[in-house]
Amino acid sequence: MVRLPYLTALTTLFSYGLLFAFGQLRDFFRKIIDWSKSTSKGLKGYAPICLGLEDFYTRRLYLRIQDCFSRPIASAPDAWIDVVERYSNDNNKTLHRTSNTTKCLNLGSYNYLGFAAADEYCTPRVIESLKKYSSSTCSIRVDGGTTDLHNELEELLARFVGKPAAITFGMGYVTNSAIIPILIGKGGLIISDSLNHNSIVNGARGSGAAVRVFQHNNPSHLEEVLRELIAEGQPRTHRPWKKIIVIVEGIYSMEGELCQLPEIISVCKKYKAYTYLDEAHSIGAVGKTGRGVCELLGVDPADVDIMMGTFTKSFGSCGGYIAASKEIIRYLKYSCPAHLYATSMSPPAVQQVISAIKVILGEDGSSRGAQKLAHIRENSNFFRSELQKMGFEVLGDSDSPVMPIMLYNPAKIPAFSRECLKQNVAIVTVAFPATPLLLARARICISAAHSREDLIKGLEVISKVGDLVGIKYFPAEPPQHQEQGHKKLE
Amino acid sequence: MASAVMNMTTAALDWVSVAFDAPLARAVVFGVHIDGHLVVEVLLVAVILFQLTRKSYKHPKKPLTEKEIDDLCEEWVPEPLHPSISEDMKAEPPTLESAAGPHTIIDGKEVVNFASANYLGLIGNEKIIDSCVSSLEKYGVGSCGPRGFYGTIDVHLDCEERIAKFMGTPDSILYSYGISTIFSVIPAFCKKGDIIVADEGVHWGVQNGLHLSRSTVVYFKHNDMKSLENTLEKLTRGNKQAEKMRRYIVVEAVYQNSGQIAPLDELVQLKEKYHFRVILDESHSFGVLGNSGRGLAEYYGVPVEKIDIITAGMGNALATDGGFCTGSVRVVDHQRLSSSGYVFSASLPPYLASAAISAVNYLEDNPSVLSSLRSNIALLWKGLSDVPGLTIASHPLSPIVFLKLKKSTGSSKGDLELLSNIADRMLKEDSVFIVSTKRSVLDKCRLPVGLRLFVSAGHSESDIHKVSGSLRRVAATTLAEHL
Numbered sequence: 001m002v003r004l005p006y007l008t009a010l011t012t013l014f015s016y017g018l019l020f021a022f023g024q025l026r027d028f029f030r031k032i033i034d035w036s037k038s039t040s041k042g043l044k045g046y047a048p049i050c051l052g053l054e055d056f057y058t059r060r061l062y063l064r065i066q067d068c069f070s071r072p073i074a075s076a077p078d079a080w081i082d083v084v085e086r087y088s089n090d091n092n093k094t095l096h097r098t099s100n101t102t103k104c105l106n107l108g109s110y111n112y113l114g115f116a117a118a119d120e121y122c123t124p125r126v127i128e129s130l131k132k133y134s135s136s137t138c139s140i141r142v143d144g145g146t147t148d149l150h151n152e153l154e155e156l157l158a159r160f161v162g163k164p165a166a167i168t169f170g171m172g173y174v175t176n177s178a179i180i181p182i183l184i185g186k187g188g189l190i191i192s193d194s195l196n197h198n199s200i201v202n203g204a205r206g207s208g209a210a211v212r213v214f215q216h217n218n219p220s221h222l223e224e225v226l227r228e229l230i231a232e233g234q235p236r237t238h239r240p241w242k243k244i245i246v247i248v249e250g251i252y253s254m255e256g257e258l259c260q261l262p263e264i265i266s267v268c269k270k271y272k273a274y275t276y277l278d279e280a281h282s283i284g285a286v287g288k289t290g291r292g293v294c295e296l297l298g299v300d301p302a303d304v305d306i307m308m309g310t311f312t313k314s315f316g317s318c319g320g321y322i323a324a325s326k327e328i329i330r331y332l333k334y335s336c337p338a339h340l341y342a343t344s345m346s347p348p349a350v351q352q353v354i355s356a357i358k359v360i361l362g363e364d365g366s367s368r369g370a371q372k373l374a375h376i377r378e379n380s381n382f383f384r385s386e387l388q389k390m391g392f393e394v395l396g397d398s399d400s401p402v403m404p405i406m407l408y409n410p411a412k413i414p415a416f417s418r419e420c421l422k423q424n425v426a427i428v429t430v431a432f433p434a435t436p437l438l439l440a441r442a443r444i445c446i447s448a449a450h451s452r453e454d455l456i457k458g459l460e461v462i463s464k465v466g467d468l469v470g471i472k473y474f475p476a477e478p479p480q481h482q483e484q485g486h487k488k489l490e
Numbered sequence: 491m492a493s494a495v496m497n498m499t500t501a502a503l504d505w506v507s508v509a510f511d512a513p514l515a516r517a518v519v520f521g522v523h524i525d526g527h528l529v530v531e532v533l534l535v536a537v538i539l540f541q542l543t544r545k546s547y548k549h550p551k552k553p554l555t556e557k558e559i560d561d562l563c564e565e566w567v568p569e570p571l572h573p574s575i576s577e578d579m580k581a582e583p584p585t586l587e588s589a590a591g592p593h594t595i596i597d598g599k600e601v602v603n604f605a606s607a608n609y610l611g612l613i614g615n616e617k618i619i620d621s622c623v624s625s626l627e628k629y630g631v632g633s634c635g636p637r638g639f640y641g642t643i644d645v646h647l648d649c650e651e652r653i654a655k656f657m658g659t660p661d662s663i664l665y666s667y668g669i670s671t672i673f674s675v676i677p678a679f680c681k682k683g684d685i686i687v688a689d690e691g692v693h694w695g696v697q698n699g700l701h702l703s704r705s706t707v708v709y710f711k712h713n714d715m716k717s718l719e720n721t722l723e724k725l726t727r728g729n730k731q732a733e734k735m736r737r738y739i740v741v742e743a744v745y746q747n748s749g750q751i752a753p754l755d756e757l758v759q760l761k762e763k764y765h766f767r768v769i770l771d772e773s774h775s776f777g778v779l780g781n782s783g784r785g786l787a788e789y790y791g792v793p794v795e796k797i798d799i800i801t802a803g804m805g806n807a808l809a810t811d812g813g814f815c816t817g818s819v820r821v822v823d824h825q826r827l828s829s830s831g832y833v834f835s836a837s838l839p840p841y842l843a844s845a846a847i848s849a850v851n852y853l854e855d856n857p858s859v860l861s862s863l864r865s866n867i868a869l870l871w872k873g874l875s876d877v878p879g880l881t882i883a884s885h886p887l888s889p890i891v892f893l894k895l896k897k898s899t900g901s902s903k904g905d906l907e908l909l910s911n912i913a914d915r916m917l918k919e920d921s922v923f924i925v926s927t928k929r930s931v932l933d934k935c936r937l938p939v940g941l942r943l944f945v946s947a948g949h950s951e952s953d954i955h956k957v958s959g960s961l962r963r964v965a966a967t968t969l970a971e972h973l
Contacts, residue, residue: 046736046765046767047734047735047736047737049679049736049820049821049824050824055824055828058827058828062827069638069639070637070638070642070826071640071642072642072643072644072646072647073640073642073643073644074643074644075628075629076628076629076630077629077630077632077633077634077635077640077641077643078630081640083640084644097644097647106640108635108639108640109634109635109639109640109641110634110635110836111634115630115631115632116630116632116634117629117630118626118627118628118630119630122631123626123627123630126626126631127623127626127627130619130622130623130626130841131619131623132588132589133586133588133589133590134589134590134591134613134614134619134809135613135618135619135622135809135810135811135841135842135845136613136805136809136810136811136842136845137586137590137606137613138590138606138607138608138613138805138806138809139590139605139606139607139944140928141583142583142925142928143583143605143606143925143928144583144584144586144590144594144603144605144606144923144925145583145586145590145606146583146584146585146586147585147586147587147590148585148586148587151585170667170811171666171667171670171835172835172836173667173670173830173831173834173835174667174669174670177670177673177698178698181932182930182931182932183571183572197834198830198833198834199830199834199835202702202830205702206698206701206702226563227559227563228559230559230562230563230566231554231558231559231562231563240566241566241568242568242569243568243569243570243571244568271563272566272567272568273568274568274571305571306571310836311632312632312633312634312836313634315632316630316631316632316634317631317632317839318631318632318633318666318836318838318839327572327575328571328572330575330579330580331572331573331575331579333579334578334579335930335931335932336930337694337698337930337932337933338669340694340928340929340930341669341693341694341695341928341930342667342668342669342695343667343668343669343803343805343811345811346810346811346839346842348622348626348631348841349631349632349839352631352632426640428639428640
């Protein structure tokens with residue numbers, strides 16, 4: 001639960017109000033100036049791409065701090081990266097690259113197990129497969145796009161995750177958008193967590209089923225919603241629902257929290273709803289052997305009907321997968337549009353995932369996998385506890401490698417980001433619309449490639465900048481009040 | 491008796507008139523004479539008001555008790571997640587054991603491959619593989635983040651600039667997957683209340699984009715410009731509101747479902763007459779049509795600025811993966827914040843972006859590869875002109891040669907069975923790999939199914955003769971009973 005101090009809420013609202021007022025003023029003057037000049041040629045009779053307030057946020061708020069986002073890098077997204085310097089001649093409206101780079105500590109990329117850069121086991125094998133299979137098959141999976149690499153990956157993946165069969169796709173986003181419409185259609189019901197990712201929302205919308213939301217990570221509210229909706233039936237006709245799917249994520253990327261999987265599974269089993277678990281951020285990153293939230297929370301993979309994940313985060317590749325029973329996978333292979341219409345996954349990327357899974361399982365003959373897993377767990381717990389000691393408001397459960405630090409005020413977003421960059425630490429800041437309006441944050445992603453010295457340097461810089469910007473909202477309380485403080489953090 | 495009643499009524503009447511004449515009934519309140527009838531009227535009004543304020547009788551609503559809800563939940567039985575598995579669902583596609591070039595190895599045997607959209611023969615090209623290797627060694631495989639959060643690598647920006655320079659447009663934007671390009675671009679520009687006119691033969695990616703955009707979609711007959719004109723006329727005639735809404739026409743350059751080519755010159759005329767914007771999907775025409783491979787606009791001699799939005803998947807002629815979208819600066823900038831497939835998804839792996847740059851460089855340096863492709867297509871057309879039972883239904887310049895049955899079995903399922911039979915036999919007996927159309931249950935396209943051959947500039951003459959000969963033989967035997 002996020003704690004929002006009353007005074008901070010007021011000041012944040014005031015800042016946004018001020019920015020909005022200034023934005024409207026500038027829009028007003030822009031309209032006057034444009035009206036006195038001639039209308040733009042060639043676009044007469046065409047409605048503009050964005051009318052009025054539709055892109056107000058983009059033009060007046062986002063463009064002012066554009067240099068904090070989309071920073072290009074000139075190296076692999078490893079623990080240390082070369083951030084390209086950019087300059088602007090027109091007050092941040094357009095940014096131009098220079099050829100100078102600064103070496104910065106990377107606390108923003110999803111590189112949980114450190115497979116991002118060239119790896120001693122994976123890269124030679126990837127290059128070999130590139131020379132054998134070339135960079136693309138130029139064909140869809142059901143035509144000529146299935147190579148023996150793809151089959152090998154699917155078997156290995158099914159074994160790794162603990163399900164009977166698996167199917168892979170070239171992009172994680174497409175996996176969600178194309179699978180959900182196949183599993184459920186009109187007459188069905190999707191109940192999804194309120195903070196689910198955009199790809200799940202898109203898939204749910206594209207399916208045509210009714211969509212309801214339950215309070216984030218709250219199994220008792222889920223039970224309430226299920227009881228109410230099953231008793232009511234479909235809207236207006238009150239016919240019984242054809243089927244119900246509950247969609248949750250393993251680790252929520254903006255909160256760093258683990259989902260309360262055992263309780264949610266027991267609720268779903270009681271009411272005969274199907275469960276769909278999206279493990280984009282948790283597969284490979286949590287759990288004793290890297291098998292995700294099911295292993296961490298002690299849930300049997302057979303209890304989850306469909307497990308989905310991506311290869312971008314922990315395996316250093318690209319693509320997504322679905323693991324489920326053999327019949328479901330067979331049906332998906334027959335009808336899923338992403339399987340029937342999209343180019344198959346690039347063979348070198350497939351080989352990277354195969355090698356990464358082998359390293360994690362220890363099948364490459366070394367113990368690097370176990371070392372990486374232990375490393376990321378230690379790093380996350382160390383970093384989080386240090387940040388909390390310093391007085392930052394840090395979200396997320398222990399063992400989770402994603403930790404958001406709350407900023408709240410819109411002006412602190414560019415301040416934090418730019419000051420950290422000046423001291424050679426690359427930070428990711430997120431604001432509206434990816435998060436609620438008042439809850440802007442800086443998100444840290446820890447990697448197994450970070451060494452203890454890297455983390456200590458990061459902590460120093462963050463502490464200094466935190467003092468400068470003023471985000472240490474909850475300084476460490478004296479020992480008598482420590483217990484209450486811990487309770488609030490739950 | 492009667493007189494007693496009469497006496498009583500007279501007495502009552504007298505009493506009433508006395509009451510009316512009483513000084514109280516003649517009171518003057520605020521200068522208004524109060525007569526007796528006013529009392530009756532006031533009482534009447536009071537009764538009416540009283541009735542109006544009473545709530546009407548409604549059947550009392552009883553919410554379900556906990557036990558009833560429990561019972562309902564017990565009784566409810568969901569459908570299974572998947573329908574029962576039928577025989578045709580168990581078919582497995584052939585597995586390749588080498589690169590998907592013009593010749594590939596399936597099950598240990600070498601086959602002639604007409605199933606990969608490797609139009610320029612770039613699979614296995616030395617220069618591209620070298621650039622990929624150096625990219626892999628420098629950047630690793632994945633980019634580990636979306637474009638907004640340190641997932642923008644300098645090769646992405648270089649690739650965008652290269653493509654924009656090649657196409658002659660001001661700017662372009664890269665997507666990480668071919669099919670997600672079009673279904674992210676359409677919802678970024680078309681919102682609820684806009685009008686979209688689309689061809690009925692567009693592929694699933696476009697259909698999904700149209701569905702997600704929540705705009706009003708009107709389909710016109712496949713590749714029929716007359717039908718398009720009628721639709722545009724109907725939508726804009728006398729409709730004042732239409733001018734305030736954004737209006738789009740969505741077409742593909744080379745249709746995947748039929749191999750037809752959209753007539754761009756007529757399209758641009760219509761678009762300018764009715765003030766619609768054009769979204770053109772050039773996945774199968776980029777690097778194929780036009781003297782230097784710049785796509786449909788070059789082929790028809792239309793200036794590329796007239797097309798508002800061009801998207802293409804790079805998984806075909808450029809032999810990599812991913813997609814791009816180009817247009818004016820306004821169009822491209824708008825997508826950087828509002829296109830969901832760009833903002834919420836990890837970026838393209840850097841080695842694929844370097845492969846794209848090398849492929850575009852290769853295409854610009856060797857335009858002769860386009861003439862080899864064209865002569866291969868022409869040769870294949872000649873060879874397939876007399877296949878029994880099948881006719882060529884695609885455009886003579888389309889790199890997808892689409893064959894459909896002369897006489898349909900009556901259902902597309904039956905057609906598909908026959909065609910898959912032909913393709914399987916060709917693979918097993920003659921080692922020639924072609925494919926039939928695949929349709930998902932979600933696909934709304936109703937165009938006829940057929941056989942698809944993807945011609946590549948890397949095919950040799952003997953390959954083309956082999957495939958025409960094999961197709962002739964197998965079609966003759968398989969369709970003998972059916973003809």
